[in-house]
Amino acid sequence: MLYHFEKGWKAAQLFGNLNELFGKGTIGECQCREWFARFKLGDISLENKSVRGRSSDFDDPDLLAAVEEDESLTTRMLAEDFKVNQSTVVRRLIKLGKVWKIAGWIPHELSDNKISDRFRIFTKLLQGNEQTPPGICFNIRHIHRPKHLRTIMSTTL
Numbered sequence: 371m372l373y374h375f376e377k378g379w380k381a382a383q384l385f386g387n388l389n390e391l392f393g394k395g396t397i398g399e400c401q402c403r404e405w406f407a408r409f410k411l412g413d414i415s416l417e418n419k420s421v422r423g424r425s426s427d428f429d430d431p432d433l434l435a436a437v438e439e440d441e442s443l444t445t446r447m448l449a450e451d452f453k454v455n456q457s458t459v460v461r462r463l464i465k466l467g468k469v470w471k472i473a474g475w476i477p478h479e480l481s482d483n484k485i486s487d488r489f490r491i492f493t494k495l496l497q498g499n500e501q502t503p504p505g506i507c508f509n510i511r512h513i514h515r516p517k518h519l520r521t522i523m524s525t526t527l
Contacts, residue, residue: 371405372414381406433462445470 374384381402389396408414436448445463449456463469467479480488 371402372409372416375406375409430462430466433459434466434468437463437468 371384382399384406385397385399385402388402433448433452436451437443443451445456445459448459452459
């Protein structure tokens with residue numbers, strides 16, 4: 371980056387070329403602009419600056435292990451245990467794919483049986499309502515369903 375800055379390139383040009391060369395998502399345009407701003411101020415150090423905010427004292431695997439050990443723990447309890455803000459715990463749990471259901475943290479995934487049940491109920495509701503309200507159009511073929519259930523469901527239609 372420093373080389374391209376010294377050659378007079380713009381941050382947007384470098385962003386485009388790096389992502390084209392190394393693949394989309396390699397670096398963000400804002401990140402390129404931040405580096406160019408540092409170079410412009412005379413800071414040519416290639417060391418990362420310290421990150422704003424407090425550093426986190428716990429890792430995702432630790433949080434996941436605590437939740438799986440006792441699923442009844444609330445985000446407040448977890449925040450106190452790890453000595454972090456409650457919102458940090460909530461963000462991490464969502465990132466890990468955990469949602470609060472009734473009285474515990476569970477993965478946010480539907481089992482095959484639950485998907486089949488929902489589809490069966492949905493089709494019964496459609497059949498029960500012979501007339502569709504004006505402005506609403508249901509196309510049963512566009513419902514997202516796992517590949518292994520598509521053949522079962524398409525034969526019931």
